[in-house]
Amino acid sequence: MIRRFFKYLFVTLMVLGLLAMAAAGGGLYYLIVINPGPKIEQSYIQSVLGRESPVYYRDGEEKIGVLFQGTHRQYLSYEQIPKDFINALVAAEDDQFFHHFGVDIPGIIRAMIVNIKAGRVVQGGSTLTQQTAKNLFKRESRSFKAKLRELLYAFRLEYHYPKEKILEFYINQFFVSGNGHGLGVAARYYFDKEPDELTLLECAFIAGSVKRPNYYNPFTKKTEAAAERARKRAEARAAYVLGKMRKLGMISELQYGQAMAADIVFKRGKMSYALNTVMDLVKDGLADPAITAALEQNGISNVSTSGIRIITTVDQDLQEKTLYALRRHLSVLDVQLRGYEREQVQKEYTRIDFAGELEPRAGSFLFGTIVSVQASDGEGVLIQVDLGPKKPRGVIDRRGLARVLTAFVRYNGQRWSEVQDGDLALLLDQLKEGDRVFVSVRRVDEGEGTLALELEKYPKLQGAALVLQDGAIRAMAGGMENRYFNRAVKARRLMGSTFKPFLFSAALQLGWNATDLLDNRRNVFVFMDRPYFPRPDHHSPYDFVSMSWAGVNSENVAAVWLLYHLLDHLTEPQIREVAAKLDMAPGPATVARRVTTGSSSASGTGSESGSTAMSWPRRPTNSLSGRWRRIFSLRTGKRSTGSCWIFPMACTMTGIAKR
Structure with a gap:
């Protein structure tokens, strides 16, 4: 029973x-x-591994910056990943990756035995698939339930994706530094290379560092001794990975020997991009409803993770030279208007956080500390400047003081004063050992390992520059730091007399002559249904002046009179067409569309092609020619070539930059 x-x-x-x-x-x-749930779908995984969207200069090759959301990543497909790196990663992290189903049972048992013998955790048993699941789906805790969920996702990945795709996910997701992830960023960060340029040794190092990147990273260490220890750890880790690759038959004895004989040469590349006003303007433009709608029609809901290439109209060379010219001008102008008094300058500098470049080059602006000041009779001046750790020593010579010295003399004297004997000594009295100084790099002396510097003054004054050509922005500097507030497009400042060249250019292109007489008397004008009575800051001896005279002497009343007679009768479509003729419109297609749309309300007759002939106000008879004549009729489709008349500031800045 x-x-x-x-x-x-x-x-x-x-x-x-x-x-x-x-x-x-x-x-x-x-x-x-x-x-398996929505998270296993490729659309979700791609949203986690969002591709950054690079923003380029007009050549489509050099980057201004990148748009990304939360994580900086240069996404690589499996075909773009070097074979040496794939082998190194598999050897270092999971040599049975291509043979197991997501979990390596023998590996787990082997790790348990090793850890028990060591009395601590020295070896892990998780596979690359499990690590990928952990990186993609974010384990919320170290609880048993969380680990089971992670294991379930590993099985899901193995079933729904081939091994190559799982590796692709992992290689684009592992942590590098800061907000940087993936092999694309790692190659640039550690070695300033593209992934396909990495050597076998470099692949072995990166693959071996994915679990503990900061432990092997010399760039994050505060002292040179700590950085050297990190480099030694990196070499040991790379040697371990190379040894496993040789053992698994992934590399030959010759490859192993050559890699082991070489040193890991770290060269920090540009992983992040400085904030700048051009990038801000791009972001603002992409937020425009029309652009957003166009992107959504093409399946792009988030530009920052879409991986699209954005090419601007900005010219790299002109952009760099424009910013350089603006900074130099503001620096000297601040000295000329406010002087260079040591105590005041040092007090101001303690509150300034200026983001200088990691690797100074010609045209860079940065802060340093005076190490010594050596001055002798004649031209012998030498100021040694320490620019910070891992940066070459800088030297300010007599030439490097010239610009600030002239401005310093004019601040203490008259605006036309010139440098005299004894003035240099007065300026040197304001420069003492240990002082913080603001400098620009004039030249890099590669042989001597020094930088030829020019003394600058970080200004309280601000300015902006905008270089336009064919209705497109070629360069833009929004201020001294060229970030945050963009004064080139957002500053609300009265244009003042800088508007007069626009006005005179418009008159010339509309048929006026530089010798035509303008009424310079204090007339009353109607503006917005109210009387307007100009009150100039000086009295002109002439009641009538030529346009040339008005321009040279900046006659306000004559300019107001000219503006009044040019625009008092123009309709909105006519003003738009004037803008097109003066190169102030976005482009021929846009202008033609807008003018054609508004042609029904314009005076004149339209042709079958849609173009409209517009009649313009007559010029007054008080000209030196003494003849009445009509200002010529404009037709859509014709464009002015006088862009330098229309944008004097842009042409001036271009001239400065090219000199």
Whole structure:
């Protein structure tokens, strides 16, 4: 009886066990195959591994910056990943990756034995698939439940994606530094290279560092001694990975020997991009409803993770030279208007956080500390400047003081004063050992390992520059730092007399002559249904002056009179067409569309092609020619070539930059 009972019990337990296993298997099949959940879909994974969207200069090759959301990543497809790196990663992290189903049971047992013998955790048993699941789906805690969920996602990845795709996900997601992730960023950060340029040794190092990047990273260490220790750890880790690759037959003895004989040469590349007003303007433009709608029509809901290439109209060379010219001008102008008094300058500099470049080059502006000041009779001046750790020593010579010295003399004297004997000594009195100084790099002396510097003054004054050509922005500097507030487009400043060249250019292109007489008397004009009476800051001896005279002497009343007679009768479509003729419109297609649309309300007759002839106000008779004549009729489709008349500031800045 008892025997029969145990027999039935055994059978029952066996059946229940089989049913439980079947239920568990069915449940796993349902959760892995039938209903894996939305997170396993490639669209979700790609949103996690969002591709950054690079923003380029007009050449489409050099980057201004990148748009990304949260994580900086240069996404690589499996075909773009170097074979050496794939082998190095598999050797370092999971040599059975291409043979297991997401979990390496022998590897887990082996890791348990090693850890028990060591008395601590020295080896992990997780596979690359499990690590990919952890990186993609973010384990919220270290609880048993969280680990089971991670294991479930590993099974899902293995079922729904090939091994190559899982590797692609992992290689684009591992942490590098800061907000940088993936091999593309790692190659640039550690070695200033593209991934396909990496050597076998460099691949071995990066693959070996994915678990503990900061431990092997010399760039994050505060002292040179700590950085050297990190470099030694990096070499040891790379040697371990190379040894495993040789053992697994991934590399030959010759490749192993050559890699082991070489040193890891770290060269920090540009992983992040400085904030700048051009990038801000791009972001503002992409937020425009029309642009947003166009992107959404093409399936792009988030530009920052879409991976699209954005090419601007900005010219790199002109942009750099424009910013350089603006900074130099503001620096000297601040000295000329506010002087260079040591105590005041040092007090101001303690509150300034100016983001200089990691690797100074010609045209860079940065802060340094005076190490010594050596001055002798004649031209012998030498100021040694320490620019910070890992940067070459800088030297300010007599030439490097010339610009600030002239401005310093004019601040203390008259605006036309010139440098005299003894003035240099007065300026040097304001420069002492240990002082913080603001400098620009004039030249890099590669042979001597020094930088030829020019003394600058970080200004309180601000300015902006905008270089336009063919209705497009070629360069833009929004201020001294060229970030945050963009004074080139957002500053609300009265144009003042800088508007006069626009006005005179418009008159010339509309048929006026530089010798035509303008009424310079204090007339009353109607503006917005109110009387307007100009009050100039000086009295002109002439009631009538030529346009040339008005321009040279900046006659306000004559300019107002000219503006009044040019625009008082123009309709909106006519003003738009004037803008097109003066090169102030976005482009021919846009202008033609807008003018054609508004042609029904314009005076004149339209042709079948849609162009409209517009009649303009007559010029007054008080000209030196003494003849009445109509200002010529404009037709859409014709464009002015006088862009330098229309944008004097842009042409001036271009001239400065090219000199």
